Amino acid sequence: MKLLKEKILDEGVALSDTVLKVDHFLNHQIDPVLMVEIGKAFKERFASEKITKILTLESSGIAPSVMAGLEFGVPVIFARKRKSLTLSEGLLTSNVYSYTKQETNTIAVADKFLSDEDSVLIIDDFLANGEAAHALVDIVQQAGSDIAGIGIVIEKSFQSGGGKLRNAGHRVESLARIASLEDGKIEFLSEVHA
Amino acid sequence: MKLLKEKILDEGVALSDTVLKVDHFLNHQIDPVLMVEIGKAFKERFASEKITKILTLESSGIAPSVMAGLEFGVPVIFARKRKSLTLSEGLLTSNVYSYTKQETNTIAVADKFLSDEDSVLIIDDFLANGEAAHALVDIVQQAGSDIAGIGIVIEKSFQSGGGKLRNAGHRVESLARIASLEDGKIEFLSEVHA
Secondary structure, three states: OHHHHHHHHHHOEEOOOOOEEOOOOOOOEEOHHHHHHHHHHHHHHOOOOOOOEEEEEOOOOHHHHHHHHHHHOOOEEEEEEEOOOOOOOOEEEEEEEEOOOOEEEEEEEEHHHOOOOOEEEEEEEEEOOOHHHHHHHHHHHHHOOEEEEEEEEEEEOOOOHHHHHHHOOOOEEEEEEEEEOHHHOOEEOOOOOO | OHHHHHHHHHHOEEOOOOOEEOOOOOOOEEOHHHHHHHHHHHHHHOOOOOOOEEEEEOOOOHHHHHHHHHHHOOOEEEEEEEOOOOOOOOEEEEEEEEOOOOEEEEEEEEHHHOOOOOEEEEEEEEEOOOHHHHHHHHHHHHHOOEEEEEEEEEEEOOOOHHHHHHHOOOOEEEEEEEEEOHHHOOEEOOOOOO
16 A cells, blocks of 8 residues: 555554564544545455455554545444453453563453354454464454454564464455664565556 | 434444444444445535544554544554553553453554654544543644544443533534433433434
8 A cells, every 4th residue: 555655654653673664644543535536446456356344453443443444434443451350250251472562461342242143354454473363363263253354554564463364364455564663764665566 | 314223223232321332233243334424524524624644543443543544534543551651651541440451551643653743533433431531632632733622422421521522622523312221221321413
């Protein structure tokens, strides 16, 4: 996705070989026009799939997901992150280990929002080691819903998440795939969809 | 706002005299079409104000804010909630006491995103005791930005937040104002904008 890649090059910062900071337009300050284009790009990529719901994770997944929800004409559910859960009645839960923060969070979705008749598009802002996406997949499977695919705004292709999800048979579509952040230089994977 | 009030009556649940559950369309599952209409309604209410940025709070404020940002053609910043902050360099912070959770959270915004040239519309999903709105006001004032107004999706008018903010001279526009949740019955305040 051209506009997204330009934004990443113009305003993104490679903080280290693994950390890309995009807080100017995606995960702290949000560019609403870019979000509309991201929603359209997901619609284009998954146009052939039957999709009844979009599932994402608070907070940075919400803006791109709502724009995608508008394109597909379906509701968006955002999983909530909790440090711990004492009560889990009525909730589908899964655990996410954060390598950045070195802690495990529980993510939760009310079970009333997903059924075995749903076909779910999972959307998230970043894909690195795949921990968050894996937990979202787990929740969709617990609900007995189909997984239509996984839409990612920025994939760090040099980390293992994308490979693991694709090997597990999921259709993963990433709007920008980063090949490397070495030496503070942002390099994209060349691909057909570019 | 008629569509919002209908949604609240159809899908909202008065869990107690003070708690309104709207997780079907606003703060867990999101109705993207309703969010578009909410964005337009904020634009209509604040059409005469100069607005350069929208500030909200993760997570439920994000969807309505991004749609409003699209209408106003301005970026959206979402403040992050933290249990505690060890490092606050480069951050504007304020504290929010949650009556529901009986705990204090710090909310934080990178100071690079707000300047004394900004005129900020604060948006949030709920207004009850005004704790969150007050902390957002505090952050905008720390940045030296002007406050163009405060846009609220659902105000519980029987709680003190709206009165306090209006008495402090802020322009508060709420798209739905709840007069009472007593006996499980949702009643709106009658108003001109209805």
